[in-house]
Amino acid sequence: xxxxxxxxxxxxxxxxxxxxxxxxxxxxxxxxxxxxxxxxxxxxxxxxxxxxxxxxxxxxxxxxxxxxxxxxxxxxxxxxxxxxxxxxxxxxxxxxxxxxxxxxxxxxxxxxxxxxxxxxxxxxxxxxxxxxxxxxxxxxxx
Amino acid sequence: xxxxxxxxxxxxxxxxxxxxxxxxxxxxxxxxxxxxxxxxxxxxxxxxxxxxxxxxxxxxxxxxxxxxxxxxxxxxxxxxxxxxxxxxxxxxxxxxxxxxxxxxxxxxxxxxxxxxxxxxxxxxxxxxxxxxxxxxxxxxxx
DNA sequence: TTGCGAGTGGTGATATTATAACATCCTTGA
DNA sequence: TCAAGGATGTTATAATATCACCACTCGCAA
Ligand SMILES: [Zn+2]
Ligand SMILES: [Zn+2]
Ligand SMILES: [Zn+2]
Ligand SMILES: [Zn+2]
Numbered sequence: 001x002x003x004x005x006x007x008x009x010x011x012x013x014x015x016x017x018x019x020x021x022x023x024x025x026x027x028x029x030x031x032x033x034x035x036x037x038x039x040x041x042x043x044x045x046x047x048x049x050x051x052x053x054x055x056x057x058x059x060x061x062x063x064x065x066x067x068x069x070x071x072x073x074x075x076x077x078x079x080x081x082x083x084x085x086x087x088x089x090x091x092x093x094x095x096x097x098x099x100x101x102x103x104x105x106x107x108x109x110x111x112x113x114x115x116x117x118x119x120x121x122x123x124x125x126x127x128x129x130x131x132x133x134x135x136x137x138x139x140x141x142x
Numbered sequence: 143x144x145x146x147x148x149x150x151x152x153x154x155x156x157x158x159x160x161x162x163x164x165x166x167x168x169x170x171x172x173x174x175x176x177x178x179x180x181x182x183x184x185x186x187x188x189x190x191x192x193x194x195x196x197x198x199x200x201x202x203x204x205x206x207x208x209x210x211x212x213x214x215x216x217x218x219x220x221x222x223x224x225x226x227x228x229x230x231x232x233x234x235x236x237x238x239x240x241x242x243x244x245x246x247x248x249x250x251x252x253x254x255x256x257x258x259x260x261x262x263x264x265x266x267x268x269x270x271x272x273x274x275x276x277x278x279x280x281x282x283x284x
Numbered sequence: 285t286t287g288c289g290a291g292t293g294g295t296g297a298t299a300t301t302a303t304a305a306c307a308t309c310c311t312t313g314a
Numbered sequence: 315t316c317a318a319g320g321a322t323g324t325t326a327t328a329a330t331a332t333c334a335c336c337a338c339t340c341g342c343a344a
Contacts, residue, residue, distance in 0.1 A: 060332080064330095081272045114261070117253065119254075120275075
């Protein structure tokens with residue numbers, strides 16, 4: 001992610017929060033920035049490390065609170081199978097995204113609007129879906 | 143799961159392992175039994191507790207090794223979003239299953255053969271997919 | 285102005301989930 | 315008999331996540 005697009009993403013996040021009547025506070029903004037800067041899913045404790053140099057050394061709850069907020073706002077997604085987090089440039093409030101994660105380079109592509117499963121159990125109503133595909137991206141195929 | 147079907151599942155698991163040239167040892171068998179008995183995804187440390195009464199009190203590695211083995215054999219799946227495990231009655235060696243998990247009662251239904259995603263990034267090759275749907279089963283709809 | 289209350293973040297402790305590293309035991313077959 | 319591999323036991327620790335409590339700030343109403 002280039003410097004410019006990072007700045008644009010942060011501005012978009014700012015107004016996205018405002019629209020929701022919420023505040024993108026400095027801590028939250030900094031965490032989002034770190035997640036967006038990373039070129040692969042990033043771990044909570046790596047964020048913690050990255051925040052250390054700042055004035056108050058951050059503790060775990062600080063990071064997890066920020067991540068919870070950002071996830072609720074649709075600005076960050078959790079990769080469940082990795083216990084790691086990725087930035088989202090779409091800012092969609094609906095929970096679900098379909099993630100394609102390259103096991104070689106760590107790059108993550110996000111897609112939306114997957115159709116409902118074909119073979120759903122009778123009467124089941126989906127509330128939230130976790131869909132994570134692991135494999136090799138076009139750049140990493142040998 | 144009834145007593146009878148539990149026994150049948152264990153027998154099937156036994157022969158499934160034999161076919162693969164592997165052994166369903168007592169620890170592994172016991173862990174599989176516990177997972178199959180549960181009517182909801184079960185946590186590793188709950189298994190650990192359940193194994194305690196036995197002769198040698200089990201330690202974490204024991205449980206995780208058994209789970210690793212059972213997952214490799216396709217007898218157990220991990221629910222990534224819950225850090226929990228469910229038994230599989232299909233014994234499919236290919237990694238992927240599509241899970242429908244009721245947030246009310248914890249019941250899990252498994253389906254297979256979901257079609258490839260429609261909107262895949264260009265050139266991406268999927269190796270393993272995690273698909274977990276959370277919602278409400280037919281019994282729990284209000 | 286004063287005081288309340290919601291929201292936010294700091295802090296120390298702790299809970300939960302998972303693995304590393306090494307020792308022991310047991311089978312199997314040369 | 316002995317070696318090799320695999321399965322398990324054991325101790326410790328790493329990695330991930332939450333709890334409980336306090337302090338600060340801001341907006342707002344009495
Ligand atoms: Zn997204
Ligand atoms: Zn790649
Ligand atoms: Zn299965
Ligand atoms: Zn249900």
